[in-house]
Amino acid sequence: MNTTTQSLKAETRNLNFFYNGGNHAVKNVSMPLYENKITALIGPSGCGKSTFLRCFNRMHDLYPGNKYEGQIVMHPDNTNILEQGVDAIEVRMRISMVFQKPNPFPKSIYENVAYGLRVRGENNKRMLDDKVEEALKGAAIWNEVKDRLQDLAFNLSGGQQQRLCIARALATEPEIMLFDEPTSALDPIATANIEELMSELKNKLTILVVTHNMQQAARVSDYTAYMYLGEMMEYGDTDTIFTRPTRKETEDYITGKFG
Amino acid sequence: MSSEHIYKQYDNELEAVRAKVLEMGSLVEQQIVDALESLVSHDTKLAETVIKRDHMVNALEVQIDEDCSYIIARRQPAAGDLRIILMMIKTITDLERIGDEAAKIARFSQKTIETDRMWKPRFAEIKLMATLAREMLHMSLDAFARSDATKVLPIAQMDEQVDEQYQTTIRQLITFMLEDPRTISMSLEVLFVSKAIERIGDHAKNISEYVVYMVKGKDVRHISMEEMEEVAKQP
Numbered sequence: 001m002n003t004t005t006q007s008l009k010a011e012t013r014n015l016n017f018f019y020n021g022g023n024h025a026v027k028n029v030s031m032p033l034y035e036n037k038i039t040a041l042i043g044p045s046g047c048g049k050s051t052f053l054r055c056f057n058r059m060h061d062l063y064p065g066n067k068y069e070g071q072i073v074m075h076p077d078n079t080n081i082l083e084q085g086v087d088a089i090e091v092r093m094r095i096s097m098v099f100q101k102p103n104p105f106p107k108s109i110y111e112n113v114a115y116g117l118r119v120r121g122e123n124n125k126r127m128l129d130d131k132v133e134e135a136l137k138g139a140a141i142w143n144e145v146k147d148r149l150q151d152l153a154f155n156l157s158g159g160q161q162q163r164l165c166i167a168r169a170l171a172t173e174p175e176i177m178l179f180d181e182p183t184s185a186l187d188p189i190a191t192a193n194i195e196e197l198m199s200e201l202k203n204k205l206t207i208l209v210v211t212h213n214m215q216q217a218a219r220v221s222d223y224t225a226y227m228y229l230g231e232m233m234e235y236g237d238t239d240t241i242f243t244r245p246t247r248k249e250t251e252d253y254i255t256g257k258f259g
Numbered sequence: 260m261s262s263e264h265i266y267k268q269y270d271n272e273l274e275a276v277r278a279k280v281l282e283m284g285s286l287v288e289q290q291i292v293d294a295l296e297s298l299v300s301h302d303t304k305l306a307e308t309v310i311k312r313d314h315m316v317n318a319l320e321v322q323i324d325e326d327c328s329y330i331i332a333r334r335q336p337a338a339g340d341l342r343i344i345l346m347m348i349k350t351i352t353d354l355e356r357i358g359d360e361a362a363k364i365a366r367f368s369q370k371t372i373e374t375d376r377m378w379k380p381r382f383a384e385i386k387l388m389a390t391l392a393r394e395m396l397h398m399s400l401d402a403f404a405r406s407d408a409t410k411v412l413p414i415a416q417m418d419e420q421v422d423e424q425y426q427t428t429i430r431q432l433i434t435f436m437l438e439d440p441r442t443i444s445m446s447l448e449v450l451f452v453s454k455a456i457e458r459i460g461d462h463a464k465n466i467s468e469y470v471v472y473m474v475k476g477k478d479v480r481h482i483s484m485e486e487m488e489e490v491a492k493q494p
Contacts, residue, residue, distance in 0.1 A: 195265075195266065196267065219333055
């Protein structure tokens with residue numbers, strides 16, 4: 001059901017990634033990321049999908065000895081975010097991330113969301129108030145927290161904490177948002193809320209999501225990529241992947257006959 | 260659909276397919292009306308239009324099937340959602356066949372006009388049957404649009420009336436053919452048209468049964484009228 005024209009937001013070109021010690025976790029992956037679309041990465045545990053996702057905000061830089069090869073190019077400015085000299089902090093402002101387990105900071109709800117803005121040097125109280133409200137609204141949690149912004153974030157439920165983390169990621173107005181198993185710690189209703197939120201967020205930004213849950217990929221994504229042993233086995237629009245995949249490996253995985 | 264899903268997109272997808280099924284339904288209704296009109300008023304142009312338009316009915320069937328397969332693959336519909344999807348997939352098969360019957364009538368109409376063989380006296384009965392069959396289809400689609408199982412109750416009875424009239428027509432045609440063998444080819448044409456109308460009634464009745472399944476979750480095919488009434492009236 002994708003009929004509108006697509007423009008590229010980012011793409012990987014022959015991306016390889018080696019962990020310290022030589023494990024070749026991502027093998028020569030070239031994949032487009034279309035603007036205002038949700039792309040899902042599926043595949044069995046250890047297939048490299050989370051590793052691939054983390055390349056997008058240079059998470060692997062935090063550990064010495066890891067090595068990237070190839071490019072991740074952002075459009076329209078054509079910046080290769082893996083290039084030496086490109087500041088990882090700047091990359092993370094443009095490409096934010098939401099993790100598997102909600103991980104709010106041990107601060108108030110307000111300060112969690114304001115954090116990224118403060119790092120950026122924003123100290124104007126009124127500006128911060130506005131941005132925090134906007135981000136919380138964008139993450140569909142404003143109505144639940146507006147009367148207790150100074151409460152500790154840990155007092156929220158799991159689903160609320162995850163939406164707070166999304167608000168925190170939204171506050172710096174990223175262009176791409178990465179979700180690493182965003183609902184695997186949540187119950188079905190909280191999951192549905194997050195997924196619905198993702199569908200709304202894609203009007204504003206571009207999303208790349210890693211999920212173990214194939215049904216989640218089927219429900220939320222516009223494009224799906226199947227990864228296995230570090231390789232991109234198949235990439236296509238989600239309707240096609242889930243109704244008539246071209247590769248037998250993909251079919252076996254999505255129909256539960258793998259192995 | 261009484262309440263909304265958390266996934267608004269899911270609601271939109273279901274609603275879009277539902278709308279397409281209704282669109283296909285009204286197109287097919289129009290096909291029946293025009294096919295019969297071409298027969299009654301000796302309008303070859305109208306018959307031609309009906310025949311040409313049949314591909315639109317077919318295209319909608321293909322589209323709706325595809326949309327449903329995407330929804331199944333992406334949403335794993337359950338309960339009421341599953342029933343509406345199954346119902347729509349089955350309904351469009353019947354609608355497509357009704358479309359074929361209408362095109363068939365239009366082709367007969369063309370042929371009889373060209374050879375100037377249509378037999379006026381038989382029109383009245385055909386028209387009555389056709390009106391009933393069309394009304395059955397209309398009621399089934401209306402019940403589908405409103406998700407109201409009670410609306411389909413008269414349809415089974417109407418189907419019996421159509422069948423009775425079909426039998427009556429056959430008996431009369433046989434009499435004519437026995438009396439005068441020159442009427443055989445004309446009689447056969449009338450018979451084919453009647454048969455097409457009778458089939459339209461059967462398809463409309465099928466659709467009405469799918470509506471009951473969709474709304475009540477009970478399969479009412481191949482059961483008595485009384486049982487069906489009971490199911491449809493359950494709260």
